[in-house]
Amino acid sequence: MKKYSFLILSVLSIQVMFAQNKLIQNAYSRKGITLNGKWNYLVDVYETGYYNYRWEPYDESENPGSGAFFLNKKPENRMVLIEYDFDAAPTLRVPGDWNSQKEKLFYYEGTLWYKKSFDIPEYQPDKRYYLHFGAVNYRADVYLNGKKLGTHKGGFTPFNFEITHLVKANDNYVVVRVDNKRAADEVPTLNTDWWNYGGITRDVTIYELSQTFIEDYSLQLDKENKTQLNGYLRLNGNEKAHSKVEVSIPELKLKQEFITDADGYVKFQLQEKNIDYWSDKNPKRYRVEFAAGDDTIVDQIGFRQIKTDGADMLLNGEKIFLKGISIHEENVMRGGRAYSMEDAKILLGWAKELGCNFVRLAHYPHNENMVRLADEMGMLVWEEIPVYWTIQWDNPETYKKAAQQLTELVSRDKNRPSVIIWSVANETPRSNDRLNFLTQLVQTTREMDNTRLISAALEDHGKKEDENVMVVEDEFARMVDVLSFNQYYGWYGGDVENIKNIRWEIDLNKPVIISEFGAGALQGFHGDSLTRWSEEFQDLLYRETLPVLARIPQLRGITPWILADFRSPRRMLIPYQEGWNRKGLISETGNRKKAFYTLQRFYKELKIKE
Numbered sequence: 001m002k003k004y005s006f007l008i009l010s011v012l013s014i015q016v017m018f019a020q021n022k023l024i025q026n027a028y029s030r031k032g033i034t035l036n037g038k039w040n041y042l043v044d045v046y047e048t049g050y051y052n053y054r055w056e057p058y059d060e061s062e063n064p065g066s067g068a069f070f071l072n073k074k075p076e077n078r079m080v081l082i083e084y085d086f087d088a089a090p091t092l093r094v095p096g097d098w099n100s101q102k103e104k105l106f107y108y109e110g111t112l113w114y115k116k117s118f119d120i121p122e123y124q125p126d127k128r129y130y131l132h133f134g135a136v137n138y139r140a141d142v143y144l145n146g147k148k149l150g151t152h153k154g155g156f157t158p159f160n161f162e163i164t165h166l167v168k169a170n171d172n173y174v175v176v177r178v179d180n181k182r183a184a185d186e187v188p189t190l191n192t193d194w195w196n197y198g199g200i201t202r203d204v205t206i207y208e209l210s211q212t213f214i215e216d217y218s219l220q221l222d223k224e225n226k227t228q229l230n231g232y233l234r235l236n237g238n239e240k241a242h243s244k245v246e247v248s249i250p251e252l253k254l255k256q257e258f259i260t261d262a263d264g265y266v267k268f269q270l271q272e273k274n275i276d277y278w279s280d281k282n283p284k285r286y287r288v289e290f291a292a293g294d295d296t297i298v299d300q301i302g303f304r305q306i307k308t309d310g311a312d313m314l315l316n317g318e319k320i321f322l323k324g325i326s327i328h329e330e331n332v333m334r335g336g337r338a339y340s341m342e343d344a345k346i347l348l349g350w351a352k353e354l355g356c357n358f359v360r361l362a363h364y365p366h367n368e369n370m371v372r373l374a375d376e377m378g379m380l381v382w383e384e385i386p387v388y389w390t391i392q393w394d395n396p397e398t399y400k401k402a403a404q405q406l407t408e409l410v411s412r413d414k415n416r417p418s419v420i421i422w423s424v425a426n427e428t429p430r431s432n433d434r435l436n437f438l439t440q441l442v443q444t445t446r447e448m449d450n451t452r453l454i455s456a457a458l459e460d461h462g463k464k465e466d467e468n469v470m471v472v473e474d475e476f477a478r479m480v481d482v483l484s485f486n487q488y489y490g491w492y493g494g495d496v497e498n499i500k501n502i503r504w505e506i507d508l509n510k511p512v513i514i515s516e517f518g519a520g521a522l523q524g525f526h527g528d529s530l531t532r533w534s535e536e537f538q539d540l541l542y543r544e545t546l547p548v549l550a551r552i553p554q555l556r557g558i559t560p561w562i563l564a565d566f567r568s569p570r571r572m573l574i575p576y577q578e579g580w581n582r583k584g585l586i587s588e589t590g591n592r593k594k595a596f597y598t599l600q601r602f603y604k605e606l607k608i609k610e
């Protein structure tokens, strides 16, 4: 029994366990000073700047001494010995992974220190300041002006620290120790099928805030009542209690005032009959203004409902089929992790060209530009956390890490109408520990957000009695709203010529999404359609698979694997792979493979059963 005591952790207790401050909602729209640009870096394979020669962390010592990199020391005169100098060190671009920027760092997994000096030209002593990171992979120890702000783990979610007490108008320096070593008890674990890009991979910004400011809010259409918006707002600061806040949507002529409770929190509802609902066909967003004291924040929010009815998926009450594609967060054309709006435009632009109305952002939270652009384009989104393959299911610490990443993701994207599915895992092996772990994650997700659907990419397999009959035998399938599974018949086992004879037996009356299928092909390599790695093989697999999937009565979406080739250290076959997973429909040079057009045609001709 004891073993599962971690399962009763509430969302709240997860949040207080971490040193960083609560995430500021919609930080993007606030006045920010960017710290993007060139940062000096030191590659620290032996952790020399973090541990002293007795292997004690410098930052835990009262008297760290000059070897501690976070102090960014300079020799006061020519006799002083200091064995590092950030200002003499080379630079890396932030945001950006280090692997794709320096050839020597291509395979590097370990510790690397970053340093950036900065001023705040319009510094105002009566304001508050927050240092915000879009993401750092994987562990970040953050220091400002020689003081530790905290540690964050998790390579794909944002975090922030209040720095009001430490920051000055001039001569500030921020030092970040980044460590991307993989570890068995982390999330993800040691083994993945993607590149472990290290570094400060997303924007770094200092946000200027009022003494009392709007820290968090949510505004969403009620799940049942299409004329009701449910919201909450939370203030941070001395004036947060019993304070007046105002919410308005000028286009709807809605304006209402509310009073916060003693904790600066208020839950509210707005009634409105004339909402133009957000959808893939009508990505209507409203300008929403939240005001409290001298703080105002503006967001662009679309209102929509997503729910299931038996096997149907209903968007604003109408049946919808998810014409999707899976995407990794990589800009293959530039090389490296994607992070910018330009990158998002390429990836979602390709998805649009394919005819998609849905993307699966695999296998971890992608940068915020992706969901913001998806909101604008009317692209529905599946978001996922990297609970992938063989997580330590019986380790309470690992659970906390997964729950933290989920919490940070939901917190970041809860106001984005494009996001309709939270996925808690991918291809995880069945066991009781795993069932408990995932069930608790689902519960945590529902506590935070009961308006979206929950899923996870599960696995199928052939029945013993009849290998042509595929089933998903997984207790966890009962816990999710949408039954999703990956299937690789014809690539990993199964004969591509036999695809036409297979069928799925699914008893659950829930929408089904085939979250992956695919085959590897080297763009430009041609052969007959039974030759592995040829574009023709991949194309055949798509042509055979699509009609067979379409026969699953509950099928309501597919997200084939995958939009573009992506880097993976597991893929070593020369000359076809050379470090790339070749299941992309688009090559790393941006060229479409044959199967791209097959899927495009399928989506174009697809009729939704009414």
Ligand code: GCB
Binding pocket: 193, 363, 426, 427, 486, 516, 561, 581, 583
């Ligand atoms: C899967 C995984 C995905 C892999 C893919 C493959 O099932 O979910 O991460 O990249 O198969 O290509 O093998």
